[in-house]
Amino acid sequence: MKQFILTKNKSYSFSSCETCNANCCNGSMGTLYSQIILEDFENFENFPILFTFGNLDFAKPVILLTNGEKFCRHLKDMKCSIYENRPQICKNYPLSPNIDEQTYIDVTCPSVHENSNDENSFVKEKEMEDYFKNYKDLYINTYFEFEKFKKEDYTKILTIRNIDFFAYLKEDDNKYIKMHQNSLTHLEDEYFNNLK
Numbered sequence: 001m002k003q004f005i006l007t008k009n010k011s012y013s014f015s016s017c018e019t020c021n022a023n024c025c026n027g028s029m030g031t032l033y034s035q036i037i038l039e040d041f042e043n044f045e046n047f048p049i050l051f052t053f054g055n056l057d058f059a060k061p062v063i064l065l066t067n068g069e070k071f072c073r074h075l076k077d078m079k080c081s082i083y084e085n086r087p088q089i090c091k092n093y094p095l096s097p098n099i100d101e102q103t104y105i106d107v108t109c110p111s112v113h114e115n116s117n118d119e120n121s122f123v124k125e126k127e128m129e130d131y132f133k134n135y136k137d138l139y140i141n142t143y144f145e146f147e148k149f150k151k152e153d154y155t156k157i158l159t160i161r162n163i164d165f166f167a168y169l170k171e172d173d174n175k176y177i178k179m180h181q182n183s184l185t186h187l188e189d190e191y192f193n194n195l196k
Ligand code: SF4
Pocket: 016, 017, 020, 021, 022, 023, 024, 025, 093, 094, 108, 109, 110, 111
């Protein structure tokens, strides 16, 4: 299972994926879904976009990467078959931005090594990218986009590892809701179908 920790005041190097069995694409090793922001809706069309609800009952859009049991269905011959169009979460990994404006790293990735030499760190380079630099604002914009949609108007369509995933099935002109609804066709694939 993944273990994201704060990178602050530490530096890390990243070696290579060559000797790894694509752990980060494997549902049985903890990869299931990732919260997304509005920009992520635009950038991929290969996965279902669903919603989860936190303790405060506001909708969080997520991308369902695996069925929680198998490898991502875009992994072919242990390589990502949609590498150029893989979701931003996959581009960011093993790093992850956060609303607290800090960067986190998954220390279970076997290619992550903590250094004493700051010059070797790949974390700062990633933090310069717009996605990381502006993540807090992007996250808040996403929250406001779905603020008007209430939990009772969503339909629970999947439960995996005790996590409930919801769809918004009513008609609406919101372009992100439309993209979400279009993405539900991916749930008809055999890969996800046995979960329904
Ligand atoms: S990023 Fe890490 S977990 Fe993913 S394939 Fe490479 S070495 Fe493995």
